[in-house]
Amino acid sequence: MATAHEISQLAATLAKLAEAIAAQEARPAAEPPRPVPKRVLLTVEEAAEYLGVGRTLMYQLIREGEIATVQIHRLPRVPREEIDAYAGSHSRGTERRLGGSMPRKKQGRNSNGESSLYLGSDKRWHGRVTVGVKDNGQPDRRHVSAKERAEVVRKVRELERKRDAGTVQKAGTSWTVAQWLDHWLNDIAVMTTTENGWDAYHYAVKHLVPGVGAHRLTKLAPHHLESRYRKMLANGARKGTVHQVHRTIRAPLNDAAARDFLTKNPAKVAKAPTPDDEEIEPFSERRDSSAVHGGEEGAQLDSMDHRYRTRPSSGRSTRPSVVGPGLRGTDLKVRRSQLRPKCRHGCEQPCGRKYAGHCPQRINIRPETKDTKSKAVSGSSVYPRR
DSSP: OOOHHHHHHHHHHHHHHHHHHHHHHHSOOOOOOOOOOOOSEEOHHHHHHHHTSOHHHHHHHHHTTSSOOEEETTEEEEEHHHHHHHHHHTOSSSOOOTTOSSOOOOSSOOOTTOOEEEEOTTSOEEEEEEEEEOTTSSEEEEEEEESSHHHHHHHHHHHHHHHHHTOOOOSSOOOBHHHHHHHIIIIIGGGTSOHHHHHHHHHHHHHHHHHHTTSBGGGOOHHHHHHHHHHHHHTTOOHHHHHHHHHHHHHHHHHHHHTTSOSSOGGGTSOOOOOOOOOOOOOOHHHHHHHHHOOTTOOOGGGHHHHTTOOTTTOOOSSGGGSOGGGTTOEEEOOEEEOOOOEEOOOSSOOOOSSGGGOTTOEEOSOSEEEOSOTTTTSEEEOOOO
């Protein structure tokens, strides 16, 4: 049975407890916590939890470019929509192991024309992209590979971008500039140009090959051509020669672009020096008449293009002022064009000259004249009187 002292202590304790309860009830109620707004950017740890993967795997996905991040000062943050988009892109019929290093397990084949990405038995990542149709009607499927998955993803995306833009280069031989110029000169231009014109192309190609011949045709850029032009000028070449080389390179590169070996012709962008204009001095009236009717100069109408300094290819003057006053109002008809001479050595003993054209006893093996290029060129030219 409790004593009186114990009963008094219990009563005091109960009284203190009653006072504490009354004070707690008298205190004003605390405000409820405000809801945390939905954040747009997440930390890497929060993004990993949101995606349901580990922190290490999330960093690997970010490093390989699978999930994009934004940088706030030095803090990486992952946009919420990037995680949603990544999860959505991997929810198709094909199951992929996120960022893993093992081959993905395919539940079914990709649809026609869709790009594929896989890890091969050689421990390298491979990608295949359909970019069009080959000449035989089969799909043109390009292959890329790399050691890292992120690099293959980049190459596949680049091929897809070129395919969509229509700038994918035609499959086949990877030409160098020298190889293409040789092929164009001996297999293409030889069928469409005259012997005279082919020689002009040949000499222009001899100027181009030492400077740009080693470049891949697809890698040739305008500044490569411009650098070659500057070196030619520095070595003493005339501006007219450099300009003729520039005009020549446009033709084979145009043909390469037409055959889909090039997407753009860099020669159309490159700048060449402007040739110096040479003032043409017209002949006197006496020499004009002598050239037409024959005389002490021995000139014939067949070589009017040479005597009147007109274009050798057409025999027509670009300006009426090149003809003297004696032929004003005269109807001139060019029937033949003069060819550049092509010589061989005619010396019995070696003359020591490297080129046959420098041989003192050289023999011209090419006809002096030929028919004009076209009927339009061989038409009449009337020089008006002033």
